[in-house]
Amino acid sequence: MSRIPKLKAQDSKLARRAGIRRSAVDHWPARHQKPQTRTCFWGLDLGGTSIKAVAVTATGAKLRQRSVAFVDRDMEWAQKIRALVSIWRKELGEPAGIGLSAPGLAAKDARSIGVMPGRLLGLERLDWTDYLQASRPIPVLNDAHAALLGEVWHGAARGQRNVMLFTLGTGVGGAAMVDGHLLRGAIGRAGHLGHVTVDWNGPRDDFNTAGSLEHFMGNKYIRERTQGRFTTTHDLVAAAAQGDARAKEIWDRSVRALGCSIGSLINVLDPEVVILGGGIARADKLLFEPLERYVRHYEWQAGGHQARLVRAELGDYAGAYGSAANALGFNPAGE
Amino acid sequence: MSRIPKLKAQDSKLARRAGIRRSAVDHWPARHQKPQTRTCFWGLDLGGTSIKAVAVTATGAKLRQRSVAFVDRDMEWAQKIRALVSIWRKELGEPAGIGLSAPGLAAKDARSIGVMPGRLLGLERLDWTDYLQASRPIPVLNDAHAALLGEVWHGAARGQRNVMLFTLGTGVGGAAMVDGHLLRGAIGRAGHLGHVTVDWNGPRDDFNTAGSLEHFMGNKYIRERTQGRFTTTHDLVAAAAQGDARAKEIWDRSVRALGCSIGSLINVLDPEVVILGGGIARADKLLFEPLERYVRHYEWQAGGHQARLVRAELGDYAGAYGSAANALGFNPAGE
Numbered sequence: 001m002s003r004i005p006k007l008k009a010q011d012s013k014l015a016r017r018a019g020i021r022r023s024a025v026d027h028w029p030a031r032h033q034k035p036q037t038r039t040c041f042w043g044l045d046l047g048g049t050s051i052k053a054v055a056v057t058a059t060g061a062k063l064r065q066r067s068v069a070f071v072d073r074d075m076e077w078a079q080k081i082r083a084l085v086s087i088w089r090k091e092l093g094e095p096a097g098i099g100l101s102a103p104g105l106a107a108k109d110a111r112s113i114g115v116m117p118g119r120l121l122g123l124e125r126l127d128w129t130d131y132l133q134a135s136r137p138i139p140v141l142n143d144a145h146a147a148l149l150g151e152v153w154h155g156a157a158r159g160q161r162n163v164m165l166f167t168l169g170t171g172v173g174g175a176a177m178v179d180g181h182l183l184r185g186a187i188g189r190a191g192h193l194g195h196v197t198v199d200w201n202g203p204r205d206d207f208n209t210a211g212s213l214e215h216f217m218g219n220k221y222i223r224e225r226t227q228g229r230f231t232t233t234h235d236l237v238a239a240a241a242q243g244d245a246r247a248k249e250i251w252d253r254s255v256r257a258l259g260c261s262i263g264s265l266i267n268v269l270d271p272e273v274v275i276l277g278g279g280i281a282r283a284d285k286l287l288f289e290p291l292e293r294y295v296r297h298y299e300w301q302a303g304g305h306q307a308r309l310v311r312a313e314l315g316d317y318a319g320a321y322g323s324a325a326n327a328l329g330f331n332p333a334g335e
Numbered sequence: 336m337s338r339i340p341k342l343k344a345q346d347s348k349l350a351r352r353a354g355i356r357r358s359a360v361d362h363w364p365a366r367h368q369k370p371q372t373r374t375c376f377w378g379l380d381l382g383g384t385s386i387k388a389v390a391v392t393a394t395g396a397k398l399r400q401r402s403v404a405f406v407d408r409d410m411e412w413a414q415k416i417r418a419l420v421s422i423w424r425k426e427l428g429e430p431a432g433i434g435l436s437a438p439g440l441a442a443k444d445a446r447s448i449g450v451m452p453g454r455l456l457g458l459e460r461l462d463w464t465d466y467l468q469a470s471r472p473i474p475v476l477n478d479a480h481a482a483l484l485g486e487v488w489h490g491a492a493r494g495q496r497n498v499m500l501f502t503l504g505t506g507v508g509g510a511a512m513v514d515g516h517l518l519r520g521a522i523g524r525a526g527h528l529g530h531v532t533v534d535w536n537g538p539r540d541d542f543n544t545a546g547s548l549e550h551f552m553g554n555k556y557i558r559e560r561t562q563g564r565f566t567t568t569h570d571l572v573a574a575a576a577q578g579d580a581r582a583k584e585i586w587d588r589s590v591r592a593l594g595c596s597i598g599s600l601i602n603v604l605d606p607e608v609v610i611l612g613g614g615i616a617r618a619d620k621l622l623f624e625p626l627e628r629y630v631r632h633y634e635w636q637a638g639g640h641q642a643r644l645v646r647a648e649l650g651d652y653a654g655a656y657g658s659a660a661n662a663l664g665f666n667p668a669g670e
Contacts, residue, residue: 185513267527
């Protein structure tokens with residue numbers, strides 16, 4: 001790290017435009033100066049069944065994209081990530097930074113996932129900087145946190161500083177940014193927006209939350225919610241679209257629970273934009289039209305302000321983009 | 336602003352220890368250099384019926400404290416604030432900074448309260464820097480935001496970076512700090528923790544929130560909640576303490592609603608500390624003992640982590656302290 005090269009004026013301008021902290025791009029070891037790679041950042045996102053990876057420039061232009069499936073045994077996911085990184089190193093040279101995201105709570109020092117009980121055995125406290133033999137620290141993020149950062153950097157919430165994200169899938173995940181700061185919290189748990197109470201007389205979910213949003217909207221509770229009639233939310237929504245009265249009623253109840261939760265959380269997090277992602281958001285206007293009505297019903301529209309509802313743009317690669325953004329020090333708070 | 340005096344080493348050390356941004360204390364106009372006043376900051380907090388004011392040093396030592404009652408007509412509150420400032424200027428000299436807090440949503444530029452419908456007529460968009468003819472901008476905060484900042488600076492959450500505050504009174508107010516950042520949000524509305532849904536089948540409150548925490552705990556709904564039997568929460572709690580079965584049941588329901596909301600919001604904001612303030616928090620162990628049980632029941636204790644419940648320490652002066660802290664650039668995020 002003895003000789004620190006200067007960026008060209010052009011690079012600095014691009015970096016500034018992209019909202020990159022000076023410290024993140026102005027200094028890197030001299031040996032990383034291959035002209036074609038030095039503004040290249042890699043984002044790696046470990047999911048439940050696949051790894052998503054992107055190689056992007058500091059301004060977000062995509063150089064590479066990969067999806068690698070794995071089976072959750074014997075840390076196959078870790079070996080596959082290492083293999084991918086090894087291939088990209090040969091093909092692209094050493095990147096200016098690597099970021100990684102995964103399920104669970106990121107550790108305080110951001111070098112690992114600190115808490116992830118139940119699956120991805122071996123992930124807890126795995127130090128990614130060591131494991132991937134990286135020359136610069138690899139910052140580790142929770143997957144939903146990374147997805148939000150990706151959407152703010154180059155997706156549905158570009159240029160925004162106050163954002164809530166809900167991912168509607170098996171469960172209901174979430175993340176939040178306020179005043180340009182991604183919320184992490186005391187133990188990295190902030191932004192679990194699916195685990196807020198809608199009906200306090202409902203059963204407690206895996207997180208001890210009574211009658212939570214996840215209970216009303218998560219795919220994992222669909223059989224319970226429909227007395228076994230539907231096994232996926234997709235089927236439920238399809239039946240509702242065909243005019244099935246009972247399906248319409250159940251789906252409406254799910255959407256109302258989401259609208260009610262968004263209304264509550266607007267008072268807590270005060271977003272400009274609410275992003276809806278995950279498989280269930282593909283229901284598109286069958287979700288967004290009734291949801292818009294419910295949000296307006298429950299929203300405190302102080303000074304006439306209304307939060308915008310938008311669909312996630314980066315799909316399965318949001319986490320990978322966000323991890324790359326994190327590696328390059330993207331910071332909408334501008335500090 | 337031509338000659339910028341240096342702080343003495345001792346001052347710098349104190350300032351650093353107090354978490355003060357360099358820019359806030361290292362530079363001020365030469366004409367403010369009276370040795371006895373140059374590290375003096377004033378915090379002014381406009382409430383519903385009185386103005387609280389403190390003059391403190393950069394390390395929080397109290398030099399003066401005042402409470403001034405007013406009647407909410409003809410902007411009497413504004414005149415009384417101006418008079419107080421005028422007296423303190425004569426007695427203490429010009430302070431190094433003045434901060435102000437008031438009900439309503441602070442404007443983006445922090446020079447005024449931007450939104451405050453219904454009362455304190457004349458407060459909306461009143462520019463306090465101009466009105467008080469201050470030589471440095473007077474930063475304006477929402478009153479609950481200020482109270483939280485005060486409690487973090489010199490109260491119940493000293494040294495913490497992840498904090499939720501609930502003020503239990505006529506309504507239920509709140510504020511939140513995450514990762515050292517006081518949450519403001521898109522229109523200054525973040526942290527209205529009393530307006531989250533507990534029972535989505537309940538009536539909507541003034542903020543359109545269905546069956547909100549405020550509805551279950553706020554003093555303004557006490558008649559409704561008790562079928563007219565009690566007119567204050569104080570009476571309700573006293574009757575419960577005397578063994579009145581119906582009162583015990585109603586109070587238990589209120590505390591459970593609060594515990595349930597705290598459980599939800601822990602998943603969203605991930606605090607180390609939850610501060611309970613306001614008149615109802617004076618119920619002390621009649622509140623804290625059952626609340627502790629309910630919070631543990633509803634809390635996701637990831638990795639064994641439990642948020643601490645504490646009582647507010649600064650009482651009616653929390654907002655004034657927080658305003659002073661804001662004027663001197665107190666910033667637990669350390670940026």
